[in-house]
Each structure stands twice: as C-alpha cells, then as structure tokens.
Amino acid sequence: LRTALCLALFLRIEAELSVEKNAYQNVVVSFSSKLPPEDGISLVDSMQKIFNEASSVLHTAVGLRIGSVTFHLPRTWNSSHWSNVGSVSSYNAKTEPEIQVTSLTDSAFGKQPIAHQYGGCGVSALGISIPSEFLLAEEESFPKGKTLAREWLKYRYGVFDENGFLDDPMYPTHYTIPGSDEIHITDCTSPKIGYSIMDSENDSCVLTSETANNCSIHPHEEDVKNVKSSLMFYHEKLPQLDHVCGKEERTHNAGSPNKQNLICSYKSIWEVIETSEDFKSVQADDEVADEEIKFSFVQESELRLAVAWQDTKSLLTQGRTILKVVQKLMFDIPDGSRVALYSFKDTLNEHVPFREITETTRTSWATNSNFGSTVDGQPLLAVHQAVNDMQANDEADKPGIIVLFTNSNPVEDVDLVEKLKNSKLCLYVIGLPGISEEAWSAFLDASSCSSLLQVSETSISDVVETYKNLYSAVESILPVRDDSKIHTVSTSMLPHEEKMSIPTDLTAKKFTVWIFHTVEFECFVNQTAIALTAGVQSSFLVSYSFEPQNDTVECRLKDIPEGSYLVHVQVTTEGGESFNNKVWFQDTTPSDSEEQMPYIIYAKIFYGEYPVRDADVRAEIVSPSGDKSILTLGDDGRGDPDVTQYDGIYSKYFTKLDSQGTYQVTITATGKANASKNGQDPCCGSVIVSDSFELTELKWTEQTSFTVSKNKSKDGYKPSRVTDLRVESLNLPDSLTLKWTAPGGEMDEGKANSYVIKSFTNLEDILWNFDNTTNTTLEIDTKLAPKQFGQPETFEVKLDDFSDNQTYFLALQSKRDNGPSSDTSNIVSIILPVDKIDEKVTPEPPAKQSGLKPETIGLIVGLILLAIVIVIVVYLVVYFTVLKPKRREDGKERTSSQRSHTRPTGLNSIPADIILKHHSEVVNAKSLHKDPPIFDEENVEMKQNEPSETSVESDNNNRNYAVPSRTFQEDPKKSPKRMTQV
Numbered sequence: 001l002r003t004a005l006c007l008a009l010f011l012r013i014e015a016e017l018s019v020e021k022n023a024y025q026n027v028v029v030s031f032s033s034k035l036p037p038e039d040g041i042s043l044v045d046s047m048q049k050i051f052n053e054a055s056s057v058l059h060t061a062v063g064l065r066i067g068s069v070t071f072h073l074p075r076t077w078n079s080s081h082w083s084n085v086g087s088v089s090s091y092n093a094k095t096e097p098e099i100q101v102t103s104l105t106d107s108a109f110g111k112q113p114i115a116h117q118y119g120g121c122g123v124s125a126l127g128i129s130i131p132s133e134f135l136l137a138e139e140e141s142f143p144k145g146k147t148l149a150r151e152w153l154k155y156r157y158g159v160f161d162e163n164g165f166l167d168d169p170m171y172p173t174h175y176t177i178p179g180s181d182e183i184h185i186t187d188c189t190s191p192k193i194g195y196s197i198m199d200s201e202n203d204s205c206v207l208t209s210e211t212a213n214n215c216s217i218h219p220h221e222e223d224v225k226n227v228k229s230s231l232m233f234y235h236e237k238l239p240q241l242d243h244v245c246g247k248e249e250r251t252h253n254a255g256s257p258n259k260q261n262l263i264c265s266y267k268s269i270w271e272v273i274e275t276s277e278d279f280k281s282v283q284a285d286d287e288v289a290d291e292e293i294k295f296s297f298v299q300e301s302e303l304r305l306a307v308a309w310q311d312t313k314s315l316l317t318q319g320r321t322i323l324k325v326v327q328k329l330m331f332d333i334p335d336g337s338r339v340a341l342y343s344f345k346d347t348l349n350e351h352v353p354f355r356e357i358t359e360t361t362r363t364s365w366a367t368n369s370n371f372g373s374t375v376d377g378q379p380l381l382a383v384h385q386a387v388n389d390m391q392a393n394d395e396a397d398k399p400g401i402i403v404l405f406t407n408s409n410p411v412e413d414v415d416l417v418e419k420l421k422n423s424k425l426c427l428y429v430i431g432l433p434g435i436s437e438e439a440w441s442a443f444l445d446a447s448s449c450s451s452l453l454q455v456s457e458t459s460i461s462d463v464v465e466t467y468k469n470l471y472s473a474v475e476s477i478l479p480v481r482d483d484s485k486i487h488t489v490s491t492s493m494l495p496h497e498e499k500m501s502i503p504t505d506l507t508a509k510k511f512t513v514w515i516f517h518t519v520e521f522e523c524f525v526n527q528t529a530i531a532l533t534a535g536v537q538s539s540f541l542v543s544y545s546f547e548p549q550n551d552t553v554e555c556r557l558k559d560i561p562e563g564s565y566l567v568h569v570q571v572t573t574e575g576g577e578s579f580n581n582k583v584w585f586q587d588t589t590p591s592d593s594e595e596q597m598p599y600i601i602y603a604k605i606f607y608g609e610y611p612v613r614d615a616d617v618r619a620e621i622v623s624p625s626g627d628k629s630i631l632t633l634g635d636d637g638r639g640d641p642d643v644t645q646y647d648g649i650y651s652k653y654f655t656k657l658d659s660q661g662t663y664q665v666t667i668t669a670t671g672k673a674n675a676s677k678n679g680q681d682p683c684c685g686s687v688i689v690s691d692s693f694e695l696t697e698l699k700w701t702e703q704t705s706f707t708v709s710k711n712k713s714k715d716g717y718k719p720s721r722v723t724d725l726r727v728e729s730l731n732l733p734d735s736l737t738l739k740w741t742a743p744g745g746e747m748d749e750g751k752a753n754s755y756v757i758k759s760f761t762n763l764e765d766i767l768w769n770f771d772n773t774t775n776t777t778l779e780i781d782t783k784l785a786p787k788q789f790g791q792p793e794t795f796e797v798k799l800d801d802f803s804d805n806q807t808y809f810l811a812l813q814s815k816r817d818n819g820p821s822s823d824t825s826n827i828v829s830i831i832l833p834v835d836k837i838d839e840k841v842t843p844e845p846p847a848k849q850s851g852l853k854p855e856t857i858g859l860i861v862g863l864i865l866l867a868i869v870i871v872i873v874v875y876l877v878v879y880f881t882v883l884k885p886k887r888r889e890d891g892k893e894r895t896s897s898q899r900s901h902t903r904p905t906g907l908n909s910i911p912a913d914i915i916l917k918h919h920s921e922v923v924n925a926k927s928l929h930k931d932p933p934i935f936d937e938e939n940v941e942m943k944q945n946e947p948s949e950t951s952v953e954s955d956n957n958n959r960n961y962a963v964p965s966r967t968f969q970e971d972p973k974k975s976p977k978r979m980t981q982v
Contacts, residue, residue: 005893017098022288023067024058024156027051028097029084030072035103035132040077043101046135049070051293054152060242061149061231062273063282068294072097079299087301088447088708089426090479099128100154107131108611108646108676108690110683113147115154117684118602118649119586120640121264122158122272126604142236147585149573150231153244157273160189160259160643162233162245165685166209170724171259171637173217178730179831185217186258188230189241190250190267193223209680209689222960228438232260232269234682235478246270255763255829259685262723262826263639266767303337303479304390304400306354306901308382311343311369315406315761316431321466322405324566325518327541328475330362341387345373348381352981363538377408380416381441383427388421399424399448401477405470407432409439420446430473433457456662456705463566464491468703471568484509485578490569495563499554500567506696507573508548513555514568515542523555579698580606583667585706596710598717598747599654600641603633603667606693609906610675611648615698617669621654624661633667637686638741639723641748646676646688653747655717662707669700689827719743719752721827722791728794730830736797742820743814744789752786752814752822757795759808763827767811770824778802805834 018025027048031040048069055066072088079085109116112134115125128151135143153159164173164186174185174197177294186194199205205215219237224496229243229250243634245252246268254266264272273279307329309315326341333339339361340354352365383402390400402425420427420443427447429440431454453473461464468491470823489511494500502511502523511519513533521544530553535543546553557565582604589597601619605612617633632653641653650669656664656866672694679690722741728737738757745751759778760766773779784795802808809829814822 012957015142019064019281019613021067022063022283022285025067025290027099028072028095029069029099029101030097030102031074031077032103032132033076034076035074035101037074037077039132039136040073041081041493043135044071044082046822047130048293048295050135050144050148051232051295053143054148055145055293056233056241057146057149058145058152061244061248061471062153062279063285064278065290066293067291068296073297073299075300077299079297080118082297084297086296086298087397087399087424088298089401089424090300090303090477093977095449096127100129101130101132102609103132104609105133105576106133106611106677107689108679110679110681111830112681112683113151114645114683115151115319116649117158117160118604118647119158119600120643121160121267122275123586124158125155125180128152128155128283134300142234142239146231146239146242152233153269153273154231156278157276159232159269159272160184160263161232161682161685162253162256162258162260162266162269162857163235163682164258165682165689166207166680167213167689168685169689170262170637172259175257176737177734177829177831178727181831184256185525186243186256187235188233188253188258188260189227190229190245191223191227192251192253193227194220196220203695230269239691244269244273247274251367255827257826259643263643265823270605274843291402300479301399303333303339303736304398305333305337305403305477306340306382306386306400307403307474308344308379308386309405310344310377310379310408311349311371312373312375312377312408312409312652313371314377314434315405316371318432318460318466318470319369321368321460321463322470323367324541325470325474326465327516327538328471328514328568330357330365331536331541331543331552332475332478333357333362334479341367342382342384342385343367344371344378344381346378348385350385354386365534366400368931377406379404379406379408380410381933382414383410384416387423387425391419391423396422397424399426401428401475403428403430405432407434409434409436410443410516412442417442417446420448424448426450428477429453429454430470432460437571458662458664459705464493467491467568476533484572484574485580486570486572487578489569491566491568494557494567495564496557496560496562498950499556500569502555502569503552503699504549504553505571505573506548507578509546509572509574510545510581512543512545512570512572514570515544515557516540516566516568518542519560519565520558522558522718523553525551525553526550534834577608578683579612580608580702581669581700581702583665583704587706590712594710595713596657599657599706600707601631601633601652601654601665602669603650604648604713605669605673605698605700606651607646607675610677611646612669612673612675612698613646613671613692613697614671615650615673616671617667620666620668621656622664623656624659624663627656627658629656639686640721640957644684645686646690647684648676653720653744653749655746655749657708658711660708661712662705664705666705667700667702667704669697669698671700700787716816716819717746718820719745719816719822720748721823722812722814725810725812725825725828727828727830732833733799736830738795738797738810738828740793740812741826742787742789742791742793743813744905745786745816746819748789751788753817754815755782755784755786755795755812756815756821756899757782757797757810758814759797759802759810761806761808763809766811766824770811770813771821778808780810799832802832804832807831820866 015025016229031043035043051066051069059065073079107129109129111131113128113130116130117125117126164171166173172186174183176183183197197205197207197215198218199214206763207217212254217235219235224238224691227238227241229241230245231241232244233241243250247270252268254261254572260269307326309326311319315322330339335357337357338354339352340350341352343349343351349368351367352361355361380591382404386402390398406429425447425448427444428450429435429444429452431452433455435452437452440452444452455469459469474937489502492500515521518539519542521532523546530546530549532544532546535545584602586602587597587601588600603617605615605617619631619633621629621631621813631654633650633651634642635645635647635650636642641651642649674692675695676688676690676692679688722740722743725738725740728739730736743752745753757780758766758770760776762776765774765776778801780797782795785792807829809827811827814827
C-alpha cells in the first residue's frame with residue numbers, strides 16, 4: 001500500500017522552466033542511470049546539437065528560441081569530462097525533468113522522441129522521452145532537431161499531430177468521403193498539395209501497416225516547392241515544413257480527421273499556442289539579442305540532511321509517530337550521507353550534530369522528547385541551526401535539505417531569508433493542522449527548492465494513517481537507487497497473538513519486515529517455517545528479511561507481552577522490474593469561473609518503463625459528507641478524457657462534487673495485465689500499436705485526496721462529447737447509417753436524454769454555428785433514446801430532404817433534461833452524386849484506391865495506343881512487301897486438289913459469312929455453265945488482319961466516355977486516381 005499526502009499546497013523548484021527574452025529558460029534534461037557511462041560524452045554532444053537545431057525551428061514556428069539547458073548527469077558518470085559541474089540535492093535530482101533520455105531499445109512508444117500527453121487540448125504533457133539510440137544513430141532523413149521541436153510544442157502547449165497513422169481507427173493516414181471514391185490525405189499544409197500512393201517501382205499500391213515497408217504516400221514534386229507548413233504535419237518526405245497552420249495566413253485544414261482537430265475541436269495549432277502565458281510578454285526580434293544556448297551541468301551529490309520536529313503538547317497525538325518515522329528514515333539514508341537531528345520548543349535541542357552517518361548514529365541516538373510543553377514552537381530555531389551547520393567549513397555552495405515537522409508558523413526574519421537566498425538549501429515543511437502557507441511563503445520563496453505539504457486531520461486519525469502519510473512524505477527526499485527499488489507492501493498494528501499475511505510477488509528480490517519494538521519474529525509457508533535473516537536490532541526498531549516464496553507467507557510476533565505493535569513491510573525489486581505508478585488530478589474549472597467544474601482522476605501504471613494495458617483500475621472516493629462513489633478508470637483512447645489507448649494512463653471524470661471540502665481517494669489496480677513494447681513509428685494516434693508481454697499479478701493501492709473550494713452548478717454538468725461519430729454506410733438513394741459510442745449524461749457517467757443531429761452544407765457553420773439555424777442547416781428528426789455511457793449507437797438518416805450534387809457535413813450533440821448540451825461531436829461528411837442511383841456504399845480502407853496521377857494515366861494510355869499503331873504499321877509493311885508476293889507465287893504452283901484441301905485451323909478461323917458467300921458464288925456459276933471461282937484463303941486472311949476504322953473509333957469512344965464506378969470496392973490497379981486534399 002502506497003499512501004500520498006493529502007494536499008501539496010506549495011511546491012517550488014529552483015529555476016523552473018520559463019520564457020524570458022523570447023527564449024525558453026531552464027530546460028532540464030536527465031539521463032537514465034542505466035545508460036553506460038562511456039556513452040555519456042556522445043549523448044550530451046548529440047543533445048546539444050539537436051537543441052541548437054530545435055531552437056532555430058521553434059523560432060521560425062512560434063517566435064521563441066531555447067535559451068538555457070541544464071543536464072542532470074547520473075551519479076555513475078565521470079563529471080570531469082565537463083567543466084564547472086554543479087551539485088544538486090537528491091530532492092532536486094528527483095524532480096521531473098522536461099526531457100528524459102532513456103536506455104530502452106524496445107519502447108512501446110517507438111524509437112523517436114515522444115511527448116507523453118495525457119490531457120485534453122492545451123494541457124501540458126508529463127514530459128518528453130528520448131531513446132538513447134535515437135541520439136547515437138546517424139542523421140536521419142528527417143532532421144532530429146525538427147523532431148524534438150514537434151514534441152516540444154506538444155509538451156509545452158498541449159497541441160497534437162496533424163498527420164494520420166497507419167490503420168488508425170480515428171486518425172487514418174488517408175481516407176475517402178462516402179459518396180466519392182477520391183482519396184484524401186490526412187494533413188495540414190499551406191498551400192494545399194497533391195499526393196500519390198506508390199511503391200518503390202512507382203506503381204500504385206495498397207497502403208497498410210503490413211505493406212508500409214514498400215508502399216508510401218508521395219507528395220507531388222511540383223506542389224511542394226513553396227509549402228512551408230505545418231510543422232505538426234509529419235511526413236518524412238516534407239522535411240522543409242517549419243511553420244504552423246493558423247499563423248500568418250497559413251490556412252488550417254479543419255476538414256482533416258487528425259488528432260489536433262478532434263481533441264482541440266478543430267482549432268488550429270496557433271489558435272491553441274497563442275493563448276499561452278509564454279506569449280504575453282514577447283518582444284520584437286530586433287529588441288532581443290540572438291544569443292547562443294547556455295548549457296550547464298549538475299550532478300547529484302551525497303545526501304546532506306537536517307531533520308527537526310516540534311516537541312510541544314500541540315503535537316502530542318502525532319509526536320510518537322513522528323519519532324518512528326525519523327527512526328525508520330535513519331536506516332533508509334545511504335552510507336556517506338551527512339545528517340543532523342533537532343527538536344524544538346521555544347529552545348533548540350540537538351540530538352545528532354551534523355556529521356556523516358554511521359551505524360552508531362543510526363542505532364544509538366536518543367531523544368528526550370515527551371511532547372508535553374505548552375509553549376509555542378519556534379521552528380526558525382531549527383532552520384537557523386541547519387543553515388549554519390550546512391554552510392560551515394566552506395560548504396556554502398553545496399546542496400542540502402531541511403525537513404520540518406511542525407504545526408507552528410514563523411515570525412518575520414529578514415536575516416534568515418537572506419541566508420536561504422544565498423544557499424543551495426531546500427526547505428521541506430511537513431505541516432500538521434494549523435500551518436499557514438502565507439506565513440511560510442517568504443522562506444519557501446527564498447530557498448533553492450521548497451515544498452509545503454499540508455496534512456489533513458483525516459490523514460492523522462490513528463497511528464497507522466499518521467505513519468503512512470508522514471513516511472510517504474519523507475521518503476520522497478531519499479536518493480533514487482540505481483539497481484533496485486523498495487516499495488511498501490503494508491503498514492499495520494499487529495496484535496501479539498495474531499498473524500499477518502504477506503502475499504507472494506514474482507518481481508521481489510526480498511521482503512523486509514520492520515517492527516517498532518525489540519522483539520523476535522517468525523514466518524511460515526503452509527505451516528512450514530522459513531529462514532529469516534535478522535537485520536537491524538536497535539533498542540527501538542528491529543528488522544527481518546526473507547527471500548520470495550511461491551505462496552503467501554504468514555508471520556507473527558514471538559514471546560512478546562500483550563499489546564499491538566506497528567509493523568512496516570517492504571519489498572525490494574530489481575530496478576525496472578517492478579510496477580511504477582502515479583496518481584494525480586486535473587481540476588477542469590476555469591480560473592475565472594465561480595462554479596466548480598468536474599475533476600479528472602488519472603492513474604499512470606507502468607512496469608518499469610513499459611506502459612501497462614488491460615488493468616482493472618478503480619477509484620473509491622469518499623466525499624466530505626461521507627458519501628462513497630466507485631469509478632472505473634479507462635484507457636480507451638477516445639479522446640475525452642483518455643487521449644491514447646494502451647499508453648498506461650487511465651482516466652475518468654468525477655462529477656459528484658456536491659459539497660466543498662476534502663475528498664478522500666483510494667486507487668486500486670488489479671488483474672492479470674500486460675505491458676507494451678516494440679511500438680510502431682511514428683507514435684501516437686488513438687492507440688499505441690506495439691507488441692505486448694504478460695506480467696505477474698497486479699495488486700496496487702494508493703491513497704490520496706483533493707480539496708474543493710467552490711460549489712457545483714445547480715444545473716449539473718453537460719454530457720461528454722461524442723468523438724467517434726462515423727458513417728457506417730451510404731445507401732443511395734434512400735438513407736445513410738451513422739454510428740457512435742453513447743456519451744454519459746453528466747460527462748462520462750450515466751446516460752443522456754436525447755440527441756440533436758444536424759447537417760450543414762458549409763463547414764464553417766457546423767464548426768462555429770451548430771446551435772444556430774441558417775440556410776445551410778438541416779436538422780434531422782431523431783427520437784433515438786440514448787443508451788448508457790460506452791454502449792454502441794446506430795441511427796439511420798433518411799435522404800429525402802438532401803439535394804443531389806452536394807457535400808453535407810454532419811455532427812451531433814447530446815442533451816440532458818434541464819441541463820446543458822454537450823460539446824459538438826466530431827464532424828463527418830458525405831457527397832451525394834448528381835443522380836442518387838441505387839447502390840450501397842460501405843466505407844472501406846481507402847488504401848485500396850490507386851495513387852496514380854491523371855497525367856500519368858494519360859501518358860500510359862497514350863503509350864499503349866502508340867504501341868498498337870506501330871505494331872499494325874509494321875505488320876502491314878511486312879505483309880505487303882514480303883508475305884503477300886510470296887503467297888501469290890505459292891498459289892500458282894498449287895494443284896486443284898491442293899486448292900480443295902483446307903487446314904482445320906484455317907477453316908475454323910474463316911468467318912461463316914465468307915464461306916456462305918463463296919458457296920453462293922459457286923452455285924451461281926454452275927447455273928450459268930461457268931467455271932466456279934476458286935476460294936482464296938490468303939486473301940481472306942489479309943482482309944481479316946487489316947485494321948478496321950470502325951473498331952478504332954469504337955475504342956476511342958469507349959475510352960473518352962468511360963467513367964469510374966461509384967463504389968468503394970473498386971480495384972485500384974484498374975482505375976488509378978490522383979489524390980487531393982479536402
């Protein structure tokens with residue numbers, strides 16, 4: 001069980017990412033500790049080169065450069081390769097960087113940089129991952145700096161790809177509009193360009209994920225000379241794209257079924273980006289010097305830590321548990337660390353002076369804290385002492401961490417604020433009830449990095465809850481272990497006669513049981529004792545460890561007086577071979593709103609660096625009034641709220657915000673899940689396309705909370721938006737069939753009450769005027785009763801009121817009685833031909849269409865006709881100059897018997913009308929007593945082989961008036977077509 005603190009009220013890290021002087025400042029890059037130290041120089045050099053390229057691209061695209069970058073070097077790397085390498089604390093080193101260089105060679109997200117996007121339009125991503133092999137590989141056809149620039153815009157501004165993805169059900173690479181067999185490419189270019197789908201031999205081909213190695217989309221060379229946008233449209237044959245659509249009259253393609261259009265409701269890239277605070281104070285280029293990127297380097301130093309707790313009666317209930325947390329922390333601190341321990345009332349008590357930790361320090365320090373004093377605590381006494389201790393002996397430039405357990409607030413102290421400003425110390429305040437953020441803000445702002453964590457009353461309701469929450473808080477300051485990870489299995493009060501169960505875990509290297517009392521311990525598997533290894537044996541804390549077993553282990557205290565004792569069980573796993581999970585929330589309430597909007601609950605579930613799929617993830621939420629709700633979080637990739645399926649991020653709206661106060665949340669993830677690897681490039685459409693591998697049984701729980709300070713609207717929340725509306729079939733001339741997934745009644749909960757489906761002949765109207773009736777609007781009568789959220793919906797639209805020779809755009813909204821309507825769905829379109837002939841058009845993958853250009857078709861037809869003419873001419877020349885004279889000479893030598901002899905093949909090849917005509921001539925000659933005529937077979941053959949003007953004319957007529965069939969089942973090789981953009 002992992003427990004998170006109830007509320008982080010204040011968190012600040014020195015040099016946060018910002019925009020100053022038209023440049024991104026303080027970009028942080030970290031490197032996986034698994035990367036070989038010998039690759040360090042090459043990786044850093046490659047990153048610097050890519051940053052320089054990306055800076056130029058970003059300046060062209062959005063007007064901002066990259067100003068400064070800090071590289072966090074792993075502890076295992078030799079820092080002497082770089083000059084002026086600074087030091088950072090373990091707390092700083094664990095801060096999420098903007099960019100993480102990974103060691104994976106089989107990532108589920110492919111082999112290129114990827115921004116881990118989890119939220120909707122305008123929501124910043126979690127970060128950018130760059131595989132080390134991408135940095136070490138030779139330069140690719142598509143510039144690496146441009147690849148990073150694309151992912152940076154996704155990370156920073158929450159925009160999305162404008163290209164399609166192979167075989168993607170929502171964002172295809174190419175598509176056709178029902179009613180037309182013309183192929184369109186999913187893109188956003190300005191000006192518009194044409195494409196062909198061809199293989200390496202320039203023949204038309206069927207493009208799917210299976211044929212992609214030898215079949216691709218080719219932009220027409222004559223079209224691409226002047227095209228410069230959009231940067232967010234990725235095409236390996238268009239590396240020159242460096243502007244964004246929607247900016248400086250570069251037209252946005254709102255008709256393209258791409259991820260940007262769907263998730264951002266058809267807004268252009270620039271429309272989303274320009275709303276960022278980054279552009280509120282942008283200066284003209286001529287007012288800002290064009291400076292080179294400033295690169296700096298830091299490396300995590302040994303842990304330097306001072307811990308202090310308030311020893312007054314106001315913390316009597318939690319005081320003993322605070323001491324247990326500190327006692328356990330002393331055994332978690334790695335060798336080589338330097339530590340000080342203080343307590344304070346209105347005076348300071350030093351329990352351990354600032355020095356390197358030893359076994360004696362861990363086990364023998366004593367405290368006389370009894371939490372009985374009625375005086376007010378003076379926390380700044382401990383902060384002053386810690387600052388003086390850590391900056392003594394010329395160590396002012398070294399980082400350190402000060403941890404305070406207190407419910408008291410400081411008085412003004414200008415001198416201390418100045419000392420903190422001139423130090424590299426982090427101030428970490430764990431605030432018990434009574435703490436004030438405002439009172440601490442000056443000291444937090446002055447620190448190199450800082451955090452104020454507020455612990456609610458419910459989180460310290462008993463010893464177990466207090467220990468779990470406070471230990472979780474201090475655990476975050478410990479250095480990351482390179483070779484293993486330690487997780488909490490359980491924390492409980494164990495009575496002296498009862499057994500505790502420890503479930504098996506196939507990822508475990510060992511289990512460790514910590515008991516806050518001097519006691520012996522024993523464990524069994526199926527009533528058979530297992531070997532235990534004694535660890536810590538201090539006067540206040542003991543530990544025992546055992547190797548993983550094939551079945552549940554049962555343990556109990558041995559020879560101990562009556563009572564219950566605090567027991568903390570941990571499991572140690574191999575690095576990268578354990579579940580790596582995280583929970584967070586997104587409050588969707590706009591800053592200027594007086595009403596509370598829904599929360600989105602997110603759970604990131606990874607196995608090492610591999611996203612976990614198919615997990616059963618649930619959230620139990622207890623409201624301030626005690627009402628309980630249970631939600632199932634999804635990973636469906638439908639766009640709202642989940643943007644990508646199988647990315648390991650599960651999400652769900654929470655709408656039952658019926659009262660102000662703190663909502664307690666327990667997240668559980670269980671089941672026989674799988675993890676994804678070896679992903680397809682480029683990533684990521686609506687789904688991660690990858691291989692998968694089976695995992696051990698997933699069992700994970702995390703407790704956390706969020707606080708609501710506004711009231712929910714009396715009208716409730718709108719239904720969720722439909723994002724997968726599609727035309728299932730077009731049944732000309734009568735109807736078309738629409739399909740979609742039913743939305744919820746309040747966001748993604750329950751069901752709506754009705755649907756409104758409208759058709760427009762103008763795309764702009766359906767985008768921005770759905771609620772208004774115009775002369776381009778056709779409202780479709782529907783009495784369809786909505787189903788429960790997530791169920792499939794089907795509706796037949798009659799075409800009686802639709803006109804021929806017209807393009808129609810269709811979308812829908814869902815409604816809840818006496819409540820607001822949903823946002824408009826995604827848009828689909830159809831084209832009705834001039835005559836709606838009887839036929840059924842079922843959309844098929846457009847890859848079956850040919851990709852030849854019209855001029856190519858004309859050239860091929862012309863060459864074929866020319867070849868036919870040449871063959872005929874050559875044959876005639878040969879026949880009249882050689883064959884015919886020879887046959888006449890041969891004919892003179894034939895006898896009458898020979899003339900009467902006919903070859904079966906020749907006779908069978910002579911038309912019946914010629915034979916009948918000759919027979920008639922013979923009969924007439926005999927009746928006139930004349931010699932009958934001799935049948936001349938050669939002359940007949942010559943006439944048969946002479947070209948017929950009638951047949952050529954017919955051929956020409958057929959060629960000139962042939963039209964392609966109106967169907968999606970057409971063979972692409974029989975009817976090649978040029979593809980154009982909508």
